[in-house]
Structures are given as C-alpha cells and as structure tokens.
Amino acid sequence: xxxFEISRVVDASRERVWAAWTEMEQFxxxxxxxxFTLGYGKVDFRPGGRLHYRLDGPGGVQMWGKATYxxxxxxxxxxxxxxxxxxxxxxxxxxxxxxxxxxxxxxRRNSAWLSLQ
Numbered sequence: 001x002x003x004f005e006i007s008r009v010v011d012a013s014r015e016r017v018w019a020a021w022t023e024m025e026q027f028x029x030x031x032x033x034x035x036f037t038l039g040y041g042k043v044d045f046r047p048g049g050r051l052h053y054r055l056d057g058p059g060g061v062q063m064w065g066k067a068t069y070x071x072x073x074x075x076x077x078x079x080x081x082x083x084x085x086x087x088x089x090x091x092x093x094x095x096x097x098x099x100x101x102x103x104x105x106x107x108r109r110n111s112a113w114l115s116l117q
Contacts, residue, residue, distance in 0.1 A: 014075050014076075015075055018074060018075040021078060022045055022078070024041055024043050027041065027043075028041060031053075031055075032055045033055075033057070035057055035058050036055040036056060036057040036058075036061075036063070037055070037056050038053055038054070038055060038056075039054045039055065039056035039062070040052075040053060040054040041053040041054075045069065045072070046069065046072065047069055047070060047071065047072055048068070048069065048070075049068075049069050050066060050067065050068050050069070051065075051066065051067040051069070051080075052064075052065075052066050052085070052089050053065050053066075054087075063084070064084070064085045064086060064087050064089075065082065065083060065084055065085055066082075066083045066085040066089050066091060067080045067081065067082050067083065068080060068081045068083075
C-alpha cells in the first residue's frame with residue numbers, strides 16, 4: 001500500500017487532542033465511522049500495550065479491532081499496528097497508522113495528521 005496522509009484541523013489544544021486519543025472515555029466519544037458506537041473497549045496504553053475494541057453499528061453490525069502500540073511520544077505522536085480482529089482478538093488484517101499532533105498558538109487550533117503505511 002502506498003503511504004498517504006489524512007489531515008484535520010480541530011479547535012482544541014494539543015493536550016486535549018492527545019487525551020482524545022489516549023483516554024478511553026474521550027476515545028469512545030469520537031472513534032469509528034458515522035452511525036457506530038464503541039460498545040467495548042479495553043486499553044493498555046504503553047509501548048507494547050494493546051487496545052481491543054468492538055464497534056456497534058446499525059442493524060446489529062459488529063466490527064472488532066485490535067491495536068498494538070509501538071512508539072508513544074507525548075504529546076506529539078502515537079505509532080501502532082491497527083488490525084481487524086475476531087471477538088477473541090485473533091488478527092484478521094493489519095495496517096500501521098501514525099497520528100502526529102501539532103498546534104498553532106495564534107489560532108489555538110490543533111492539526112492531527114494520520115499517515116497509513
């Protein structure tokens with residue numbers, strides 16, 4: 001797969017965006033496609049730690065996923081391997097996203113880049 005980048009500017013501090021990615025209660029508020037909720041999530045946020053989750057969608061659809069954290073450099077970067085998984089956590093397929101966070105003091109806006117390789 002060719003690397004590509006997704007970028008979004010949000011009106012929040014770098015620390016607040018970091019928390020949205022690293023604190024489960026905040027992560028549940030936004031993670032997943034439109035119409036889906038995070039029905040289950042267990043996280044061990046440290047290098048080598050894992051996130052195992054279930055997204056619940058319309059019509060009873062369930063999607064399981066698992067991430068294994070690599071590099072964690074607060075408050076600027078998280079590197080992990082993202083996988084689709086079975087309910088028990090067995091990996092089905094994987095990609096390696098790397099979100100990076102930067103801020104602009106003049107506008108109090110935060111930019112998050114998500115690179116997939």
